[in-house]
Amino acid sequence: MFKHMCVVRSKLMQTVLRLLLLATWPCHACATQHDIVVETSIALPCIAQWNISSANLHNVAYRWTHEHKVTNWIYKRTTNMADTQIPVSNSTCAFMEYDTVVKVPQSFVDFIPSRVTETHVHKQVCANSNVLIERVRFSKLLCIKSFTITLQSTIDNDHQRVDFSATSDMPLPWFTKPLKQIIFGHVKDSILEYTQLLANSLCA
Secondary structure (H helix, E strand, C coil): CHHHHHHHHHHHHHHHHHHHHHHHCCCHHHCCCCCEEEEEEEECCCCCCCCCCHHHHHHHHHHHCCCCCCEEEEEEEECCHHHCCCCCCCCEEEEEEEEEEEECCHHHCCCCCCCEEEEEEEEEEEECCCEEEEEEEEECCCCCCEEEEEEEEEEECCCCEEEEEEEEECCCCHHHHHHHHHHHHHHHHHHHHHHHHHHHHHCC
């Protein structure tokens, strides 16, 4: 009887171990699928390196709003990567916060009286001479409480171009689901516009 119980217990432990292995085994097919993915390359007319000064990033932010207001600008610089958890070696990092407005997609004009809506932006940026990674969080938006864009930008001076790769996840409320593709398309276009502004800032 005791021997039988030991065999049953042993088989039970083996089953549990197999289940744990399956639960923790890396699954490449289960990789995170982002709502929005944007990849593009832009030619550069100069040999470039990243400039994350307050003045330069403020100028890019201002142009991204189509020259609407950028208020309550806060900028803090650091060389401690642990502050941001952004993996860029030999980098300098910066934190920014500001209030501004974003353009409302044309499809929303019937529901929102203004062509723009206010938002609060919180941004973390880390860069060395060639690689820049930034995480931008938009909050206090109408309909969508908040969402984040992560952008990696890599300067390739050998080929005189800069390569961009951006992802974003945007939890949409149920009543906006019929307009999901329009919203995602609007954000993609906005990211592409931002990458052009960043590229322009390199050779200004």
